[in-house]
Amino acid sequence: MSPQDFKVGQGVTVDTRPIPLVLLTKSYRSITLIAAVVIFLLIINLPTPEGLTFTGQKALATFALCLVLWITRALPLAVTSLLALVLIPMLGILDSTEAFSLFGNQAVFFILGAFILAAAMMKSGLSSHMALIFLRRFGGSPGRLLAGVLLVPAFLSFLMPEHAVAAMMFPIVLEVAHGLDLKPQKTIYGQALFHSLAWGAAIGGVATYLGGARNALAVGILKQSTGEFIGFFEWMIAVLPTVLVMLGVAYLALRRFFPSDVVSVEKAVKLIEEKNKSLGKMNAEQRLIGIIMVFTVIAWIFLGSRFELASIAIVAVVALFVFQLIKWKDLEEYVNWGIILMYGGAIALGFALEKSGASSWIAETTVTKWTDSPFLIVALIALVSLLLTEGMSNAAVVAMLMPVGLGIARQYGIDFKIMVFAISVPAGLGFAFPIASPPNAIAYSSGFIKPRKMFTIGIMMDFVALLVFLLMTQIYWPLINLDL
Amino acid sequence: MNTDHNSGELKLELITKGVRLDRSALSSKEIVRALDIANQVHNPLELDLILPGKVLVNIAIQECLDKETNYRLIKEAEDFFVVNKDLKVKVYLEPPPKFYDQLTTSGKIMAKVGRKYGDYLLVTPTGACEFLSGDMACKYCDVDAKNTDDKSVQDVLETIEAASAEGAAEFVCINVGYISSDDGGISMVLPFVKEIKKNFDVLICVQAQPPKTDEWIDLTYASGIDSLAYNLEVYDEEIFNKIAPGKMSLVGRDRYFQALARAAKVFPSGAIVSNLIVGLEPVESTFKGIDILTAMGVVPTLPIFRPVPGSDLESHIDLTPESLSPIYVHLQNALKRNRLSSSWISHFNVVVNAIDAHYFGGEAPVKRQWPTVLKSKKRSKLALNLRRRLRVRTAEDNESTGL
Ligand code: SF4
Numbered sequence: 077m078s079p080q081d082f083k084v085g086q087g088v089t090v091d092t093r094p095i096p097l098v099l100l101t102k103s104y105r106s107i108t109l110i111a112a113v114v115i116f117l118l119i120i121n122l123p124t125p126e127g128l129t130f131t132g133q134k135a136l137a138t139f140a141l142c143l144v145l146w147i148t149r150a151l152p153l154a155v156t157s158l159l160a161l162v163l164i165p166m167l168g169i170l171d172s173t174e175a176f177s178l179f180g181n182q183a184v185f186f187i188l189g190a191f192i193l194a195a196a197m198m199k200s201g202l203s204s205h206m207a208l209i210f211l212r213r214f215g216g217s218p219g220r221l222l223a224g225v226l227l228v229p230a231f232l233s234f235l236m237p238e239h240a241v242a243a244m245m246f247p248i249v250l251e252v253a254h255g256l257d258l259k260p261q262k263t264i265y266g267q268a269l270f271h272s273l274a275w276g277a278a279i280g281g282v283a284t285y286l287g288g289a290r291n292a293l294a295v296g297i298l299k300q301s302t303g304e305f306i307g308f309f310e311w312m313i314a315v316l317p318t319v320l321v322m323l324g325v326a327y328l329a330l331r332r333f334f335p336s337d338v339v340s341v342e343k344a345v346k347l348i349e350e351k352n353k354s355l356g357k358m359n360a361e362q363r364l365i366g367i368i369m370v371f372t373v374i375a376w377i378f379l380g381s382r383f384e385l386a387s388i389a390i391v392a393v394v395a396l397f398v399f400q401l402i403k404w405k406d407l408e409e410y411v412n413w414g415i416i417l418m419y420g421g422a423i424a425l426g427f428a429l430e431k432s433g434a435s436s437w438i439a440e441t442t443v444t445k446w447t448d449s450p451f452l453i454v455a456l457i458a459l460v461s462l463l464l465t466e467g468m469s470n471a472a473v474v475a476m477l478m479p480v481g482l483g484i485a486r487q488y489g490i491d492f493k494i495m496v497f498a499i500s501v502p503a504g505l506g507f508a509f510p511i512a513s514p515p516n517a518i519a520y521s522s523g524f525i526k527p528r529k530m531f532t533i534g535i536m537m538d539f540v541a542l543l544v545f546l547l548m549t550q551i552y553w554p555l556i557n558l559d560l
Numbered sequence: 561m562n563t564d565h566n567s568g569e570l571k572l573e574l575i576t577k578g579v580r581l582d583r584s585a586l587s588s589k590e591i592v593r594a595l596d597i598a599n600q601v602h603n604p605l606e607l608d609l610i611l612p613g614k615v616l617v618n619i620a621i622q623e624c625l626d627k628e629t630n631y632r633l634i635k636e637a638e639d640f641f642v643v644n645k646d647l648k649v650k651v652y653l654e655p656p657p658k659f660y661d662q663l664t665t666s667g668k669i670m671a672k673v674g675r676k677y678g679d680y681l682l683v684t685p686t687g688a689c690e691f692l693s694g695d696m697a698c699k700y701c702d703v704d705a706k707n708t709d710d711k712s713v714q715d716v717l718e719t720i721e722a723a724s725a726e727g728a729a730e731f732v733c734i735n736v737g738y739i740s741s742d743d744g745g746i747s748m749v750l751p752f753v754k755e756i757k758k759n760f761d762v763l764i765c766v767q768a769q770p771p772k773t774d775e776w777i778d779l780t781y782a783s784g785i786d787s788l789a790y791n792l793e794v795y796d797e798e799i800f801n802k803i804a805p806g807k808m809s810l811v812g813r814d815r816y817f818q819a820l821a822r823a824a825k826v827f828p829s830g831a832i833v834s835n836l837i838v839g840l841e842p843v844e845s846t847f848k849g850i851d852i853l854t855a856m857g858v859v860p861t862l863p864i865f866r867p868v869p870g871s872d873l874e875s876h877i878d879l880t881p882e883s884l885s886p887i888y889v890h891l892q893n894a895l896k897r898n899r900l901s902s903s904w905i906s907h908f909n910v911v912v913n914a915i916d917a918h919y920f921g922g923e924a925p926v927k928r929q930w931p932t933v934l935k936s937k938k939r940s941k942l943a944l945n946l947r948r949r950l951r952v953r954t955a956e957d958n959e960s961t962g963l
């Protein structure tokens with residue numbers, strides 16, 4: 077792009093730091109690209125270690141290359157996955173037909189269907205309608221309104237991707253904040269509201285496959301590598317208690333660390349009422365999308381094991397088009413096509429590591445040497461996932477840890493499903509940094525949140541989340557036959 | 561007759577007192593042509609003189625400020641001289657550029673599209689400033705409210721091409737009056753910048769109003785604009801509010817300072833300028849303005865107030881060269897103290913600037929940074945473009961892939 081083609085809204089900014097720092101930032105990408113290639117070549121040219129085949133070694137080199145690129149984001153995540161998909165057959169790890177067929181994994185199509193359903197809800201205004209209808213029921217006092225801003229996005233994230241929920245609710249919360257005359261960073265209640273939005277959407281996002289597509293990715297890798305599967309309902313049953321406890325913890329933390337400095341939220345309640353009125357009654361289109369959504373979720377719960385989840389999602393998508401509830405053009409705007417590509421490649425890489433024996437080899441040579449307690453291993457994996465997600469994409473964390481995690485589970489005889497939960501649930505519960513999750517980033521952009529406070533309270537929330545998750549593995553999971 | 565003189569002081573004298581044209585000069589072909597062009601574009605006659613030491617001065621002949629001026633421009637043989645009863649200084653009269661009376665393909669006289677000031681070609685692409693249509697006009701304004709017709713990008717390109725052909729456009733300065741929009745008028749300028757940069761090897765400066773948000777300032781730099789002016793005009797708050805009612809109520813004095821501070825961070829050192837018109841406020845206030853602006857990294861340009869006959873400020877503060885020279889010395893010292901260069905404005909002939917200040921006993925001009933870099937145009941462009949490439953970031957650069 078030539079400089080004169082810049083437009084406002086493209087987020088053009090000028091880096092005013094000293095030139096050496098700017099140069100370092102600029103060359104960071106080239107340095108990481110070179111480092112990634114060097115690491116790849118190094119691993120591939122080392123003598124093959126005992127217990128690993130040369131094919132496994134090549135799979136490992138590809139994994140390391142992708143790892144560096146995923147962590148540093150020197151290339152877009154989706155492009156790194158595509159690179160993996162090309163390298164796997166080129167290096168003879170899998171044959172090309174097999175490698176490319178992994179792109180047709182049902183998790184990929186499930187995610188595609190889920191995105192399209194969410195797009196229809198957003199485009200039609202159904203999601204805003206739902207948000208305002210639910211939010212109306214709260215209010216009355218600052219505490220109740222805060223609970224509303226926590227619970228409404230949490231609930232919506234059961235049905236839609238958490239980042240879409242946060243983006244959709246952001247302007248509503250911003251208007252509420254302005255309506256209450258809250259000043260960015262100055263009023264405590266303003267900070268509480270945006271933390272509440274971010275935490276609600278993030279916590280809700282771990283409850284189903286729909287909130288965080290990383291959940292579906294983890295299950296996709298599970299199915300491809302082991303043949304096992306976790307149903308829609310099964311997932312919810314296993315994770316929902318953690319979600320509910322975390323919502324309770326979040327509310328208490330919000331009340332404790334952000335004591336309200338406003339007396340009345342009457343203006344906000346009025347504003348929500350007005351907004352709700354201005355949206356009018358739900359129209360036929362919105363109702364029909366709502367009905368399709370309800371039927372789809374019911375079908376996922378009750379028919380998910382008979383028909384594939386992806387098939388149900390795609391049938392729902394076809395229904396949307398049959399009733400002309402969405403146009404293809406809308407999908408191009410709302411669907412994150414990059415994630416679809418990323419997941420296809422990540423699943424292929426996970427399978428390649430598993431089939432070549434590389435993931436078992438990693439498990440044997442790393443964790444096995446340190447401890448032999450399955451609980452400690454799960455705790456360690458959950459901790460690593462949580463820490464990584466604070467600094468990198470949630471999806472990349474899942475793509476990175478799943479192959480290794482499955483190898484470890486096999487070594488220790490840990491239920492594969494437990495490993496899936498141990499990786500993907502903490503991967504959605506990063507609270508300390510704006511980049512930890514899309515809802516955090518969106519809420520942070522309001523200007524209301526103080527970074528230091530986000531960090532200190534976020535770290536605490538991280539560890540409470542880990543604790544709650546581990547308690548569930550010990551207290552609750554045995555009741556549903558998930559024995560650790 | 562004495563030929564000893566100080567070019568800086570003479571420049572001040574000529575700007576403040578004006579000069580009368582002697583019959584010998586009046587009949588010269590250069591003056592005849594200058595008069596002809598002034599008539600065609602309905603503007604007062606302005607002449608560019610180069611004083612010894614390459615000091616540029618632009619003199620508005622018809623608005624002879626001091627009717628009693630003793631200065632006359634005479635012609636002897638082929639040479640011009642500025643004379644008074646004790647002094648005779650040989651000057652060089654810059655003939656009006658040839659392109660002035662050429663027409664663009666749309667039929668506009670080029671002198672109306674672009675005016676040459678030293679190395680600068682000043683282009684005002686929009687119609688009149690919106691302040692001029694209400695009672696918001698700045699009291700010192702000398703902008704021709706009649707020259708309101710919009711110029712197309714094509715008109716401007718053709719004018720620059722003609723001006724470049726005679727080496728009259730090293731810098732293109734685009735002037736935007738007040739436009740009621742959040743961007744301070746930058747969006748309107750961008751198509752011009754894009755085409756100018758595409759077609760000519762020139763540096764571009766823009767004079768505009770501060771935008772509502774800093775995002776526009778970053779975009780201004782990212783778009784290829786090399787230098788930017790948000791003209792405060794006077795530092796004193798009370799006087800600012802009184803004589804710039806439009807700026808006061810629709811932009812706000814504070815916003816000028818905020819925007820200048822951001823711009824000074826974003827643009828290269830010395831590329832952000834702001835006018836402080838000398839003679840509109842007490843000298844102490846101008847001193848303070850110079851100190852504050854230079855500390856922010858902004859180069860003040862100090863045009864001398866030349867009252868438009870018949871205007872509200874016709875008989876404003878009386879200026880004498882003696883009262884003026886300390887201001888330029890102060891400016892020069894302030895620039896030096898803050899390690900700022902004034903190379904971007906060194907060829908403004910309508911202002912007395914720091915480059916001239918050493919004529920009044922100020923320290924030598926700051927040589928570091930951009931002036932030296934800018935000596936070679938090729939090198940300077942390379943350095944400026946490289947800086948821009950390094951510093952500008954788009955959301956795409958910053959963003960994660962959103963997964
Ligand atoms: S901003 Fe003031 S000085 Fe400039 S054109 Fe408008 S009225 Fe005249």
